[in-house]
Amino acid sequence: MRSIDRLFENSSRSLARHTSRRSLLATLGKILTGAALIPLLPVDRSSRAEAAEAGGPATAKPPGKSGSKAKAATDDPLSCDYWKYCAVDGFLCSCCGGTSNSCPPGTAASPITWIGTCHNPADSRDYIVSYNDCCGKASCGNCECNRNEREKPMYRPSRNNDLNWCMANADSNYHCSVSVILGVAEK
Amino acid sequence: MKSCLMRAALLSLATCAPLLAAAPPPPLPAEHLTLTTLPPNSPHRIYVLDEAFLNEIDARIDLFDGDTYRRLGQIDAGFNPGFNLSPDGKTSVVSTTYWARGARGARTDVVEFTDNTNLSVTHEIVLPPKRAMTLPTYFNIGYSSDSHFLYVSYVTPAASFGVLDPAKGTVLDEIDTAGCVLVIPSGPNRVASLCESGRLQTVTLDAQGHEASRAMSDPFFDADTDPVFVQGVPITGGYAFLSFLGQVHEVDFSGAQPTFQKPWSLLSAADKAQNWRPGGAQVGAIHRKLGKLFVAMHRGGEGTHKAPGTEIWVFDMKTHQRVARWPMAPQKLASALAVQVSQDDAPLLFAATENADIAVFDALTGELRHVEKKFGQTPWLMMNP
Numbered sequence: 288m289r290s291i292d293r294l295f296e297n298s299s300r301s302l303a304r305h306t307s308r309r310s311l312l313a314t315l316g317k318i319l320t321g322a323a324l325i326p327l328l329p330v331d332r333s334s335r336a337e338a339a340e341a342g343g344p345a346t347a348k349p350p351g352k353s354g355s356k357a358k359a360a361t362d363d364p365l366s367c368d369y370w371k372y373c374a375v376d377g378f379l380c381s382c383c384g385g386t387s388n389s390c391p392p393g394t395a396a397s398p399i400t401w402i403g404t405c406h407n408p409a410d411s412r413d414y415i416v417s418y419n420d421c422c423g424k425a426s427c428g429n430c431e432c433n434r435n436e437r438e439k440p441m442y443r444p445s446r447n448n449d450l451n452w453c454m455a456n457a458d459s460n461y462h463c464s465v466s467v468i469l470g471v472a473e474k
Numbered sequence: 475m476k477s478c479l480m481r482a483a484l485l486s487l488a489t490c491a492p493l494l495a496a497a498p499p500p501p502l503p504a505e506h507l508t509l510t511t512l513p514p515n516s517p518h519r520i521y522v523l524d525e526a527f528l529n530e531i532d533a534r535i536d537l538f539d540g541d542t543y544r545r546l547g548q549i550d551a552g553f554n555p556g557f558n559l560s561p562d563g564k565t566s567v568v569s570t571t572y573w574a575r576g577a578r579g580a581r582t583d584v585v586e587f588t589d590n591t592n593l594s595v596t597h598e599i600v601l602p603p604k605r606a607m608t609l610p611t612y613f614n615i616g617y618s619s620d621s622h623f624l625y626v627s628y629v630t631p632a633a634s635f636g637v638l639d640p641a642k643g644t645v646l647d648e649i650d651t652a653g654c655v656l657v658i659p660s661g662p663n664r665v666a667s668l669c670e671s672g673r674l675q676t677v678t679l680d681a682q683g684h685e686a687s688r689a690m691s692d693p694f695f696d697a698d699t700d701p702v703f704v705q706g707v708p709i710t711g712g713y714a715f716l717s718f719l720g721q722v723h724e725v726d727f728s729g730a731q732p733t734f735q736k737p738w739s740l741l742s743a744a745d746k747a748q749n750w751r752p753g754g755a756q757v758g759a760i761h762r763k764l765g766k767l768f769v770a771m772h773r774g775g776e777g778t779h780k781a782p783g784t785e786i787w788v789f790d791m792k793t794h795q796r797v798a799r800w801p802m803a804p805q806k807l808a809s810a811l812a813v814q815v816s817q818d819d820a821p822l823l824f825a826a827t828e829n830a831d832i833a834v835f836d837a838l839t840g841e842l843r844h845v846e847k848k849f850g851q852t853p854w855l856m857m858n859p
Contacts, residue, residue, distance in 0.1 A: 373777075399631060425577035428528040436777035440704045441608055442655050442668045443697055444631055451554055451607035455630060458578050459571070459607070460553070461530060 362409060367432035369466075371416055374403030375432045376448035377464040380421055382430030388467045390421035396465070397422055397452040402445055404437060404472050413472040418448065419465050423458030432464075512546055512591060513539070515563060517818035519546065521857040522832065523557050523610050524850035530554060531577055535566065536850055537593070540822040540834050543844050547593045554607040556614025561621055563859035564590050567640075569605055569615040569626050585615065585626060585638065599643050601636055604628035606655070609755065610855040611705045612713075613656035618663060623683055625657035625665050635665060637683040646683030651675060656704060658713065660727035668704060670697055674725070674732050694723055694734045703779070707758045707767070709791070714760060716740070716752050716769065718779045722794075738794040740769060740787065749773045753781040755854035756812035761821050761837060765791040768823055768837070770810040771799075782809035782828045788840075800840040807833050807845065814856035826853040 361368045364387040367379065371387055384391030397420040406413050439446040453459045518540035526532045531553045537546035551557065552570030559566055566588040574580040583601040588594065606614060606629040615626050617640070624638040628648065633655045637646045654667035654675040663679040663686075672693035680686040695702045695717060702723060706713035711728035720740040726733045741750055752758065754770040761768075767790075770783025788798040802809055808827040816822045821837035830853055832846040 376780075423578055426528055426530040431527070433780060434777065435780050438777065438779070439697060440668075440701055441606075441629070442653075442670045442704070443701070444629070444633075444655075449609045450629060450631070454607050458573075459581055459603075460573060460577050461607075 365430065367430065367434065370407045370409075371405055371414070371466040371468065372432055373405035373434050373436040374401070374416070374438050374446075374448055375418060375434055375464050375466060376438070377420065377432065377461065378427040379430035379432050380427070380463040380465045383421075383427035383463040385421065385463065385465065388465050390419075390465060391424075391427070391463065393424060394421040394462050395423050395456055395458060396420075397454075397456055399455055400452055401448055401450070402469075403466075405466075413474075415469040415472050417467045417469050418452075419467060420452040421462045421465060422453030422456040423460055424462040425460060427463040510547075512537075512593065515590070515859060516541065517816045517859065518822050519858065520814060520816075520824050520832075521549075521557070521559070521566065522826065522849060522853045523551065523555070523855040523857070524830075525554075525610070525852045525854050526850070527852040529851075531573070533570070534850070535568070536853075538832060538846065538849065540816065540824065540844075543834070543846060545846075545849075549588050549593060555610065556606070556627065557610055557855065557857065558612065558615050558617065559590075559857055559859060560617055561619060565596075565640075566590055567615055567617070567624065569601070571603075571605060571607065585624065587640065597643055599624075599638050599640070599645060601626060601645065602628075602648070604630050604634070604636075604648075606633075611656065612708070612857075613658050613668075613704065613706065616657050616659040618659050618661070620662040622662060623659075623679065625659055627656045629655065633667070635667070637679060639683065647685070649677055649679075649685050651677070658706065658727065660712070660732075664727075664730070666727065666732060668702075672696055676731055678730070689731055691732050692734075694725065694737075695721075703752070703757050705755070705757050707760050708762070709760055710762050714758070714767070716757050718751065720745075720750070720752055722767070722789075724791075740771070740789065740796070742796075749775055751778060751781075752783075753779050754783055754811045754813075755780065756814065756826075756856060759813045759815040759823070760791065761815045762817060763819075764821070766797075766815075766837070767791055768813050768815055770813050770825075772809065782811040783813075783825075784809050786810060786813060786823070786825060786840075798840055800835070802827070802833075805833070805842050807831065807842075812854055812856050814858055816858055824856055826856060 364381040381387050390396050400417045400419045403416045405416050441447045451461045453461045520538050522536045533551040533555050535549040551568045556569035568586045572582050581603050583603050583605040585599045587596045589596050606627040624640045626636040628634045634650045635657045651667045654669040658666040666674045666676045672695045674691040677688045678686045700717045700719045702715040702717045706715050712726040715723045721737045723737045724735040752769050753772050758769045769787050771787045772781045772784050785799050785801045808829040810825040812826040814824045815837050823835040823837035825833040832849040834844040
């Protein structure tokens with residue numbers, strides 16, 4: 288929980304720097320509501336089964352890149368099929384000088400983020416994953432990965448991976464994305 | 475001595491004779507360096523937004539002619555741009571972000587105006603550093619119907635929008651949208667935004683561009699069970715919003731408040747059983763006069779809403795029946811990430827593929843007319859006058 292506390296503390300500080308009081312209150316309300324909901328986020332195994340059944344390009348299918356059949360999630364952080372990356376849209380920091388949960392040298396982590404729920408086949412648990420962007424340098428351009436399990440359009444920003452989550456950073460350029468485990472998803 | 479000279483001259487002539495026969499043509503005339511002017515506007519001209527995702531600070535809009543298959547020119551677009559055309563088609567507007575030292579340094583958010591007759595930037599309006607940095611749609615930036623106002627979507631992540639005076643080059647106001655996003659202009663002074671609750675919030679402005687009133691519609695979709703793509707497709711008087719599961723929500727924005735047609739489905743029971751779904755970056759296009767909807771369709775389950783279309787399906791907007799399906803692979807085409815159709819009587823359908831090719835079809839028959847290979851890097855939105 289400490290990481291969640293830190294996440295939302297940073298979010299609040301960033302918002303205070305970058306938004307008006309009125310919008311701050313509105314957004315804080317949303318974030319607090321989101322924090323309260325995190326342990327309750329639904330875990331929809333049926334949809335995953337549906338994707339696998341259809342043989343559809345549910346995973347590792349970036350725009351602009353040829354897709355392949357859905358592959359089993361792997362434990363390779365350099366692969367877009369790594370289980371934690373189930374809602375990544377961007378460049379994997381593992382391929383950019385960082386790791387799956389560490390920003391590359393010289394960048395800065397975004398304090399605000401979007402959230403996913405991913406299944407780890409190794410222990411059969413579902414985890415809440417925070418997808419922070421790493422900011423302040425131009426696009427890494429390596430290991431483009433676009434997976435969208437439970438991803439929603441930008442009217443639900445906490446679940447949207449199209450927004451540049453570096454938006455509130457002092458250096459707001461987007462470099463790559465990390466996937467940080469926040470905890471096991473409550474059922 | 476004289477005869478000696480004569481012999482030498484004759485010998486020289488004889489030696490040179492073959493060369494004289496193959497004398498080079500006269501040299502090319504000197505050229506004048508000129509500046510190409512754009513041909514007159516055409517309904518078959520397309521504006522292709524290349525996000526340049528691998529080097530995202532260098533997005534651009536490339537102009538392409540669907541008749542001559544020629545690239546006509548380029549509009550620079552910076553980072554994660556919004557893009558739209560003025561109602562008369564004469565001006566391109568790009569909302570974008572630059573950093574003072576390329577990838578870093580002081581951030582400037584700005585709207586740039588380009589004269590579409592010569593592709594020169596005519597002027598700009600500097601924005602507060604709040605512009606929504608996201609994928610391009612029709613609704614990142616847009617004009618009022620009379621071109622008096624220009625609206626720009628802001629996300630910080632608090633959501634709001636800027637009201638600009640494009641003629642005077644000023645920012646008139648910022649309107650807080652209480653979490654609803656994007657700018658859907660209608661009439662001379664209304665802006666709607668999409669809300670997480672599945673509703674549309676409409677803000678009506680006064681003559682100075684300040685908020686006069688606002689209203690919230692009834693919900694028309696459910697973000698939990700079947701969210702709509704934010705890539706609305708223009709219809710007469712409004713937009714059609716396609717949902718992840720293939721519902722078509724036609725929304726009429728011509729009145730003071732939006733009204734909703736009964737949604738209809740792209741999918742038959744058999745299509746649903748095969749998991750056909752719409753998807754991509756620009757999911758659909760509509761020829762308004764013909765009432766034809768073109769949708770990029772693929773087979774896939776949850777989480778595949780950005781997957782490109784292995785087929786383009788054509789629907790009659792009146793009968794809601796599918797009238798054609800055009801698979802990409804038999805034409806040796808990669809799947810379609812974005813589709814757009816010209817609005818004239820001999821319409822062209824443009825499809826930007828995941829390989830960044832631009833395919834040009836006869837929109838009436840589906841006949842493939844041309845493939846412009848590797849038109850850019852990541853063409854994710856196509857606009858036309």
